[in-house]
Amino acid sequence: MSRLVVVSNRVADPRKTAAGGLAVALGEVLNNSGGLWFGWSGKLVDRPAGSPQPVRMHHAGQVTLATMDLTRVDYDAFYVGYSNGVLWPVFHYRLDLADFDAGYIEGYRRVNQLFARQLLPLLRPDDILWVQDYHLIPLAAELRALGCQQRIGYFLHIPLPPPLILAAIPGHDWLVKGLCAYDLVGFQSGADLEHFTDTIRSEAHAQDLGEGRWRVFNRTLQAGAFPIGIDVQEFNALTQGIEAVDMYERMRREYSRRKLLVGVDRLDYSKGLPQRMRAFRELLAKYPDTRNSATLIQIASPSREDVSAYTDILHELESLCGSINGNYGELEWMPVRYMHRTVARSRLPGLYRASRVALVTPLRDGMNLVAKEFIASQDPEDPGVLVLSRFAGAAEQLKEALLVNPYDTEATAAAIHVALQMPVEERRERHVAMLATIRRTDVHWWCDSFLHLLGQTEAHESGTPWLRL
Known part of the structure; x- marks a missing residue:
């Protein structure tokens, strides 16, 4: 050999x-x-x-x-x-x-x-x-x-x-x-x-x-x-781990009256984070039923912060998050929870599982494994919905996701609204198909x-x- x-x-x-x-x-x-x-x-x-x-x-x-x-x-x-x-x-x-x-x-x-x-x-x-x-x-x-x-x-x-x-x-x-x-x-x-x-x-x-x-x-x-x-079996084990279960239970308690959306990315200009925030702002502006209801948890882990392009996007993202919370937030509800730090991989499956929608909307990406990790972590009886950029490599495989053009703010907001309203039967059908794909073409x-x-x-x-x- x-x-x-x-x-x-x-x-x-x-x-x-x-x-x-x-x-x-x-x-x-x-x-x-x-x-x-x-x-x-x-x-x-x-x-x-x-x-x-x-x-x-x-x-x-x-x-x-x-x-x-x-x-x-x-x-x-x-x-x-x-x-x-x-x-x-x-x-x-x-x-x-x-x-x-x-x-x-x-x-x-x-x-x-x-x-x-x-x-x-x-x-x-x-x-x-x-x-x-x-x-x-x-x-x-x-x-x-x-x-x-x-x-x-x-x-x-x-x-x-x-x-x-x-x-x-x-x-x-x-x-x-x-x-x-x-x-x-x-x-x-x-x-x-x-x-x-x-x-x-x-x-x-x-x-x-x-x-x-x-x-x-x-x-x-x-x-x-x-x-x-991804290693689906290994990620399933993480989902059942103590830290992931604790994260899931805390998110479910804290947001029992909300619908959670999640985004997990490195802070990089390729990830389309400002465009995502503008689409979420458009969602709140155009669909009043999402106000005081939908909460976006956006994790943007630090990346190459000594480069000016990354500093610029950091400031733009912080400004957008502050503007959205200032214009739409209530005393008991903030639309965006933005975290500029890394969350332990062992805790992420719990956050994914507690979320109704994942926003994976890069402007360009080779694959994007967050999309696959989100699918793998879902409860098959009550799965969340993946909103996925057609410019991510994962879009070639995960055709049952809601595919969006992240440059089109109105259409992306509309797709997010569809995802939040999607009936459980359709969510299950889409999840079964995507899970089969990621199992068949795993990292092994x-x-x-x-x-x-x-x-x-x-x-x-x-x-x-x-x-x-």
């Missing part, structure tokens, strides 16, 4: 309770193969940029965790500058927020080269590598340039924009070529996959070999959509289907030279 090697920006110990469902699922498949998980330690050191850092190894069960530090200069250029200052906004269709002129690209390349140099000596000839997310797009090309012949797969957890938006990145062609150095490239949705194939067709004259296989840059590439899921299915296809791909053609990007 080949050993699995996972490479990501950060490494998580899958045994720790703070580890999310993705870390736990990756930990399972790594444990089964005695695998290796390689990435940044999370620590910064005061050394020259690009200088090799020692790799520290320790074991988590049968899994070997291999981590290395980064210098502050490398971190600022690679992570803050290029990954989150260029790729994140562009991939979420926000060209206006991208910092193209900061010269971060060299730091991004430098850290990917450093990862490749430090990882290569740890590899075995029959290893299978699985690289995660937008921080490491060029990693396979850097490994190929050093002579790596192993199968390498890649999964993009965030959206991939269409060719014309991707083309706004200066020198975007090297990103495209970097993706084509992998043997299998996976995306969250069929739309993202289509954007990728349109790009390699138009810019690299890729030849379609059928069944997701492409001939491009003198090598064969497989591409597919693998929508990521995601791991297994991706790795099965990667195992079937052709190994890198040994006679094909690959020049460093």
